[in-house]
Amino acid sequence: MAVREEGSRKRRKVERTIPAHSVSFTHSDQLRHLLQLSHSSPFEVKSAIDHFTDFLSTIPENQDSSNRARQLKILKDYCETQSSTSHDQVDFPDLLSIWASASQSNDEPILSAVTSALVQFFQTISSDVDFRDFGLSLCHSLLKRDQLRILDKGLSSPRSKEHITSLCLQLLTEITSFDGGALASNVFARRDHLYRRLDGILAQTASESADGPRFTPHRAALEFLSANLKYLDSTSKSELITHGKTLYSALRSLPNEKADIVIRFLSTLEKSVLEDNALSKQIKSRCFNSGILSALAKLYDYQAGSTQSDGIDRVTGVRNALHQLLLQVCTTTRGVLVPQSGWYPPGTSPESQRQDEDMIDLGLDSPYYFDHYSGKVPVKNGTLSTFIQTLRPESDIQQANLITSIFVAAPELVAEYFTKKQRFLVPPGDNPLWRGQFAFLFSVVQLPVPPNCGWHGKASTPPPLSIVIESIVPRPFDRSTITKCLRINEDIMTMSSTRLLTVAFEKLDSVVRTFERAFSQSPLWSQASRKLINLFVERIPVLQDVITTLQSLGNDKEQVRTTVLECIAAYHRILPSTTAGSKFDIGPTLSKALRTREPESLDTESRDILDEQVVHLLQIADISPATKWFHKSITDSFSLIVRLLQCCIPSLEGAVAKQSIPILRSMLTSKGILNSSTRSLEALIQSLISTKKWQPEPAAYEFLDNCITRTMQRPAKYLDQLEQMQQMVSDSKELSLVACCVAEQWFFVPQKEDEQGIKNIAEWIARFFSALDVAGENYRVMMEFRQEMVKGREGNEKAGAALEKAFEKQRKKSITLPDLGYASTLEEPESGNLGKNGLPAESALQQDLNDDDVTTTSFPPPPAIPTSLTGLERWNKPDFESEIQSGHLASLLRCLISPSQETRIQAFHTLQTVTHAVEQSAYDERIQLYLLLGEVSETIRAYTASRGDLPPPSIVAELAIHMLPVIADPSSPFYRKANRFLLRSPSWSIPHLLSDLLSTTFLTEPEADDTELSSGGSMNAQTLEIEHFLSLLTKSLRTETDMDLFRRAHVFSRLFAYYLTPICSATARREVLRLVHRATTVRGGSDTLITRAGVREWFAIAKGLRGHSGQGAMFGEIHGEMAKLLDVAEHEVRRTCDGEGIRRWEERKPVFKDVRGRGDVECEEDVAAKVDGANEDDEVQDDN
Secondary structure, eight states, X not given: OHHHHHHHHHHHHHHHHSOGGGOOOSSHHHHHHHTOOTTSOHHHHXXXXXXXXXXXXXXXXXXXXXXXHHHHHHHHHHHHHHOOSSTTSOSSHHHHHHHHHHHHTTOHHHHHHHHHHHHHHHHHHTTOGGGHHHHHHHHHHHTSHHHHHHHHHHHTOOXXXXXXXXXXXXXXXXXXXXXXXXXXXXXXXXXXXXXXXXXXXXXXXXXXXXXXXXXXXXHHHHHHHHHHHHHSXXXXXXXXXXXXXXXXXXXHTGGGSOHHHHHHHHHHIIIIIITOTTXXXXXXXXXXXXXXXXXXXXXXXXXXXXXXXXXXXXXXXXXXXXXXXXXXXXXXTTTTOOXXXXXXXXXXXXXXOOOOTTSOOOGGGSTTSOOOOSSOOOOSOHHHHHHHHTOOTTTOHHHHHHHHHHHHHOTHHHHHHHHHOOSOSSOSSSSHHHHHHHHHHHHHHTSOOOGGGGOSSOOSSOOOHHHXXXXXXXXXXXXXXXXXXXXXXXXXXXXXXXXXXXXXXXXXXXXXXXXXXXXXGOTHHHHHHHHHHHHHHHHXXXXXXXXXXXXXXXXXXXXXXXXXXXXXXXXXXXXXXXXXXOOOOOHHHHHHHHHHTOOTTOOHHHHHHHHHHHHHHHHHHHHOTTOOTTOOOTTXXXXXXXXXXXXXXXXXXXXXXXXXXXXXXXXXXXXXXXXXXXXXXXXXXXXXXXXXXXXOOHHHHHHHHHHHHHHHHOHHHHHHHXXXXXXXXXXXXXXXXXXXXXXXXXXXXXXXXXXXXXXXXXXXXXXXXXXXXXXXXXXXXXXXXXXXXXXXXXXOHHHHHHHHHHHHHHHTSOOOOOOOSOOOSXXXXXXXXXXXXXXXXXXXXXXXXXXXXXXXXXXXXXXXXOSXXXXXXXXXXXXXXXXXXXXXXXXXXXXXXXXXXXXXHHHHHHHHHHHHHHHHSOOTTHHHHXXXXXXXXXXXXXXXXXXXXXXXXXXXXXXXXXXXXHHTOTTSTTHHHHHHHHTSOSSOOHHHHHHHHHHHHHSSOOSSOOEEOTTSSEEOHHHHHHHHHHHHHHHSOOSHHHHHHHHHTTHHHXXXXXXXXXXOOXXXXXXXXXXXXXXXXXXXXXXXXXXXXXXXXXXXXXXXXXXXXXXXTTSSOOOHHHHHHHHHHHHHHHHHSOHHHHHHHHHHOHHHHHHHHHTSOOOHHHHHHHHHHHHHHHHHHHHO
């Protein structure tokens, strides 16, 4: 026994003293003799195999190219001697025989050594093309039955022998990957032997930590699975994916692996499965089912090993790789995302709607409109629905981003998600979990509205509102929850809740606008808007709760106050109906904010915050009916309106001024303080701008405030005073009423102010009157006021002298009114009316023809279209009789045809408000006015839906404006016909509108009797109706679209014929010529008159027309005024037409060739007949 033990010790000594790397090889025979060990001891066999393995491992590491080439030559020669010569033989027979013997004798060291040597051999030759054939042959040898049994036995080893399992898996990985996966399918074909243990190995809990040995059975199995996913063909890969729980087992244990292994495996899934176009959608869905997605999501909680110095970077790398993969899987059609219909759940069909003439329209209450999805919402993306329920967005921002990205790709999931997540996990409070939940839900509210609500085209019915509301205000944000947040006295809670409400209001506004754009498809959209607003109001706090929060804020919380004010402004701006009952006057808050921002020493950051507050406050004050603009509190020196004016003066380009000036214009003109038809506001602002030698003192502002308040309280008094002065000076030009009050109150200034105050006020009055003069107001009346103020009263001689000096000083200065950048409703010449010299076209024509005042008085431009709603947006308790008489409502209607799309949209929304106010008013003619405005709205809505961004034709707005005074006056001769027109249909057919009006005017008997004139006699009812209609036409021709409608309705041909009749009055002829002149100001209008209406030939006939004398057409006198107007109109046609285009047109028409060939003009009847025939041919071609 002792001898045996000593021998054993000697053998172990020999093993230590003969290291493997001490042997070198110079010839392939050495390798062949090394592995011929049939009669050697196990120790010698293992030692020889280790020598071979070491030799293989040194080849890739050898940096000397000559030595490496020599070693590869030795290995190549050895492989040639070991290559099989027939199918029945195997390569490496010596090595494989040793491997088989070791397997039979359960000699684990040799079994492991041979497997390791084979792995090393493949790793060595994989990058050398010279070994390709032998490598493939060796792979075939290893996949034969005897070798498969050895591999199967190794894979079935117990966990105590897991190193054998790892080596077998490594060998299979090398075989699968060799030559770009040439034999991957061959390996998979032996899956009954090689894959049956794979699920169990992948499901094993790793015995080592993530920092353990390089290869464990689990890591080797992951590498083998990755190689299969990478190199298998689509059929085999599909079978592998659908086989058992292989993939799920691999993913479930990934959190225990190294970061680089995890990232590499995730990359394989993305590139080899997700981006493999050969795999079907069904297979990818099986690969990434909800269970696998949930297993992947656990990697969001991946933790690096404790021994990794760069653990944080590794964790970030894993999370980023996972997030990128899940985004591709869940939000693209390459993954599991199924095309869906957004807010329309499966089973709904918004394009098919039953229509039955006998059916009563119940709108959204109809049984055909199903909206019962508050409890359960069917979805097409069931996999994603199940998966996102397992995520924890409240604790991980990447998981929250993943869910919101899925919601963007599949909007149908939003409502379904919140039917299962109806409550917060914790009550409101400033803790991390609550903040995480709130941030996630806030991001859901911020999601964009899906185009067409998710439907693939324009749907005729709106989506179920129970689904829509979840995307605007998710279910956890109910009224009680948000109210609790508002009542918690913490800045973060207040800012979060109010900011949430602001974003929700903006989202609601976006959805309602989407519904309104779809309104032309079906009236259900309008009803859906109202119901959606009601659902929204039920979920948000009442305005008073937000106002209470504002009032509870401390003076030092300016940033919080800004956020709360933004929220209150959203209430007023988007849902003004919810604020109608509020009695909260925001005026004192606004006034305080304006006073706070006055000091010049205020730092930039504080001023920016205050400016933002003021903008929100102005939005609130402008809409709120409780705002007291002209009230002066005890603590304030000025009223709110004057304080706002004072605030705008220093910076007219600032945000506060841009928000304030429209309000100032609206308030001061609507109350009659300033004139609405001149630039009176610009004049007032110019008078208050400081100069080097003068600046307005508080006394001047107090005087102005007093005058504004008095004018607002007693406008009738100053209006009577102005009318008396206009009669006195024989000048009816308008003047702002505040100027009358200034002249009246000047006499009381010396009693209240000192000498400096009197001087400052006097200089301001002089500046104000001079600015009003520049603005185009009544200069003569102002000069009369000046004389009265300078003359003054006894004892006020010094004040009068100061005022006279101020006027004389101001007279020497030129004044330029500021450009406030806001278009007013003034009637100014259009740019299309400008002549070549830059003057209006009519003025240029006066110079050419030397015809004084003819064009200006006879061819005035049509009323200008307002380019903004300045002064037209306030309709609180309107007096519709005065609104019609003043033209206020007419200006609003003209905004509907504005070139600016934004102005048209704003005007349309304002018109809806006005229509509702008409319905609720006590106005005597409210029914007719309600019908008129409603028909205009429907006409505009239908036109916008079909023509997109193009402005509607002018006839729509002008016809409505034309009918306003008619329906307001039951005694009007057109009252009955106007009412009959309103009862015809709920909207107007624009293409047929002019034709219908022409027919009813010229071909239908008038319904009224002849009108008695105040000067005696009577006026023919037919003539009166035609003149009334012609005045409408002259205002309805502005654009090329208008001209096209006139051409298609043959308006000019009919009017030219009527002009030549004896019954045509002089007034009607003027209107016809005015319409011709209007056509010349439109692009292409003169060409249309020449080619389609024969206007040149008509001019020739009309010039010879004589006044009706009862003796025939050739008797009587030619009307001098008409002749001049004809010359003016003819000149404009010639000047504005396309001469070259007309010449080419004439060459194509035989009638003109005949005329030129004869050298003389044919008789008027012959020319007219031929021109009419040519026009008819053109019209037929155009219609075709």
